[in-house]
Amino acid sequence: MATAPQPLLSPELLARLERLELVSRKIFRGRMKGDRRSPRKGQSIEFADFRQYVPGDDLRFLDWNLYARLDRLFLKMFLEEEDLHLFLVVDASRSMNFGTPTKLEYAKQLAAALGFIGLVRSDRVKVEVLGAPAASQAPAFRGRASLWRLLDHLAAIEPTGETDLTEGMKHFCLRNPGQGIVILLSDLLDKRGFEDGLRYLAARPVDAYVIQVLSAEELDPPLTGDLMLVDSEDGDKADVTVSAHLLKRYRKTLDTFLSSARDYCHRRGMTYLLATNQVPCDTLITGYLRSRGLVR
Template sequence: MSKPSGEQSRSDRRAEAYLAPETLAQLSPFEMRARMIVEGVRSGLHQSPHQGMAVEFDQHRGYVPGDDLRHLDWKVFGRSDRLTIKQYQQETNLDVLLMVDASASMRFGTNPIKKGWGRTDASERTGSWTKFDHAVATSVALSWLSLQQSDRVGLFMFSDGIDQMIDRSSGQGQWRRIVSKLNSSPVDHGTNLIKTADQVLGRVSNRSIFVLLTDFLVEPEQIQSTLARFRHQRQDVLCLQILDDQEINFRFNGAESFEGLESDQKLKVDPRSIRDEYIKSLREHADLISSTCSQFGFDHLLMNSHESVGPSLGRLLARRSIWLKRNRAG
């Protein structure tokens, strides 16, 4: 595994544990900026807000009155006597802002920690690979990928508001700072997505891509309201919903007593007897998130914390690339 910098600290070694070679291998073909390229196509139709930044040739098209004559491809005109306009893809440095949920609900996990895996405050406390660990692993991978593409990467850790943050940067030490911050953050409070969104959006003026890593175990109204805020700011959001396998499958052998991680609710019940109903509710909740994201043009990915980060994330990025190409062709 390669490293962004030469010196290895303790946090680096822990961070490395999150970047399994297969994860990087699965993610590397895809570029985080792809979505922003689409943004550029869209902006070409109007006015790119990112002019002056790096662009690259994309395709030719016939001249129509009103086109900027500076974009005429004279060489083509010389060879074919046709006025052809050179179109360019707007290429910008992408700001990737990772929003990692550090609320208490993320502390849940049932996958036993294995040797060599990264550890966070949550996994240290529970002894399991928690949803927070999975979010951290995903964040580390994405930040690594983004920094490799010279994108600026920032970090917000939130619960009932922003708990900690690292400003955007594409510098060499940024990845290490991010990893260090992720590792050291306590995971305790409740979740307030709306407040967090307000705080985050108050700090970001330019268009960025927000990667929201959370379990979304809040009221649907809160989710809709949060995503609406991002949409209103014309931001792009990649919703990565992280759930533990036990939360998804709800497999138990007998009666259990449940206690809310973010509430005082307690219930003794035989989970087997309510499994179907539970899964139905969970499915409806996930569908609601998905439809909300779809409505706002955001991506939604439900990640099982028992599965590797790479494949699922790779599938999402692949999907985004396909979508991109389709839009280009159109």
């Protein structure tokens, strides 16, 4: 259920998030200088190594002291510090528009918080909406000053129709061939299955996180009686008489579904996390995500 819009990040949360930084388990090449170590040797103040001078090298990095002692030219190499690419992929399908707060609100809040951490650490933060056309996708944000643009962009995301997770991930991967951290925020409730979509992610040299957002109503449905359940995305109908027996079966099916998602992610080196909309955002980030190693 949609609720009245509220600020995605409260000042208290921002203050707490400011101390955190995103951690990548892999070191990726960035595009611009940032705060992170790069596999490339660059121009930071931290010494890395020497190498033989070859013509064309920047003379500023020649070690003149060594040249004086050994009469040979060596080039000083420094660790390069670069930025990190953080992709926040938000599923904005209509199925995300349920719960209090809605799963989409929750996902946006989460994306804002993680994006903020990235921006603070001078990482490139890109928000992608699953299934949305390329034209409507936001550009990459960088720097603390971009926070408000990021937040505006997130706030503007509205639930839209049916989302094909597979198609969405495919397009995302085609559009963003680079490396970095990809955080998928979705409920994974796709009748075609989530496996194909996640496979695209697994094939990429990225540090992938899958945060499955479910509402409390999905985990423990407050339904009874004879009902005609209508699918919010495709309008599919299911006649059910909700009894204790059926609820028991539903919970069993849900457990199977969640464990299959978790196992799928683990087997492919992705980090899986289940988040319900009842867990406050800061608890999730400072608690769960920290324990999973995404932030520190």
